[in-house]
Amino acid sequence: MTGLIRAEWLKxxxxxxxxxxLATAVGLTGLFTVLEASRAGVGRPVPPLNTASGLNTxxxxxxxxxxxxxxxxxxxxxxEFRHRTATMTYLASPHRGRVLAAKAAAGALGGGIxxxxxxxxxxxxxxxxxxxxGYQVTVGDATLARYGIxxxxxxxxxxxxxxxxxxxxxxQIAGVIGVLVWAIVIESVIGGLFTSxxxxxxxxxxxxxxxxxxxxxxxxxxxxxxxxSPLPFAAAVGLLAALAAVLAVLANRTTVRADVT
Numbered sequence: 001m002t003g004l005i006r007a008e009w010l011k012x013x014x015x016x017x018x019x020x021x022l023a024t025a026v027g028l029t030g031l032f033t034v035l036e037a038s039r040a041g042v043g044r045p046v047p048p049l050n051t052a053s054g055l056n057t058x059x060x061x062x063x064x065x066x067x068x069x070x071x072x073x074x075x076x077x078x079x080e081f082r083h084r085t086a087t088m089t090y091l092a093s094p095h096r097g098r099v100l101a102a103k104a105a106a107g108a109l110g111g112g113i114x115x116x117x118x119x120x121x122x123x124x125x126x127x128x129x130x131x132x133x134g135y136q137v138t139v140g141d142a143t144l145a146r147y148g149i150x151x152x153x154x155x156x157x158x159x160x161x162x163x164x165x166x167x168x169x170x171x172q173i174a175g176v177i178g179v180l181v182w183a184i185v186i187e188s189v190i191g192g193l194f195t196s197x198x199x200x201x202x203x204x205x206x207x208x209x210x211x212x213x214x215x216x217x218x219x220x221x222x223x224x225x226x227x228x229s230p231l232p233f234a235a236a237v238g239l240l241a242a243l244a245a246v247l248a249v250l251a252n253r254t255t256v257r258a259d260v261t
Contacts, residue, residue: 004102008076012110017075021068025114028064029121036061037129049126050135058126059139060147060211065118067183067203069111069155073162074175076107100167100252104244107159115155119148119210143211150209150233157240158206164247168254199229202243205236 012018037058041048048054077100123144130137166175183203191198191214198204198214208214208230231239 004098005105008102008106009109012072012076012106018072018110021072021075022114022117025065025068025118026121029062029118030125032064033058033061033122033125037126040129049130049133050138052138055126055130055137055139056211056213058129059119059123059144060213062115062118062122062151062210063207063212065114065151066154066158066206066210067180069114070158070162070179070183070203071176072110072114073107073159073164074166074179075172076110077103077163077166078170078172078175100163100248103167104160104163104248107163108156111159111162112152112156114159115151115153115210116148118155119151146233147211150211153237154206154209154240157237157244158203160244161202161240161247164244164251167251168247199231200239202240205231205239208236209233209240
């Protein structure tokens with residue numbers, strides 16, 4: 001099993017698409033964080049950076065890294081079918097369930113990196129604006145560490161969910177579009193209409209882990225829609241882990257066992 005995980009991790013870290021997704025996450029996170037920080041205290045969207053609320057809004061804005069972690073997971077599993085390498089992979093390891101588990105493990109590692117990198121970019125930009133204005137940092141070290149752990153777990157779990165989605169649909173384009181549409185459009189619509197349901201939506205739960213307040217991120221589910229309470233940290237982890245497990249079981253019992261053409 002260790003060998004399979006190493007093989008999947010090797011595929012992930014030697015694929016240009018992985019670095020392209022990471023570069024995109026870095027660029028978008030930096031752009032949106034700078035925009036949020038530059039308008040902090042101007043109008044209602046973002047409170048001043050010398051308040052805990054304002055600084056929290058900015059430094060927890062690394063949600064692009066979380067979203068692209070899910071895309072990374074989709075490409076890791078569906079890429080085998082797109083490039084027609086699944087046959088060789090399954091010949092080398094006939095136990096397809098183990099291959100799926102190895103992909104999930106490699107995806108979790110890559111997704112965790114995406115989550116942490118996104119957080120570090122947002123944190124660095126936020127603290128730079130705080131320092132530039134001569135403000136005191138109003139968020140404690142323990143809270144900053146918790147946000148970092150949240151980004152790590154959220155990125156890892158979303159990537160595993162992406163692996164499940166990619167294994168189910170097999171089509172890389174359909175899987176990537178599905179993940180993006182779900183997070184950007186569907187969750188925003190559902191979250192805006194039903195605030196009591198919003199905390200239980202997967203991408204929203206992931207942003208909860210990262211410390212993002214509901215509706216306060218520069219990019220996120222039902223942006224600027226008030227109402228509802230986020231899930232507790234452990235509950236959000238449990239929800240995402242349960243969804244990842246369900247998708248993995250479904251994929252293992254259906255498409256993973258199907259013939260490869």
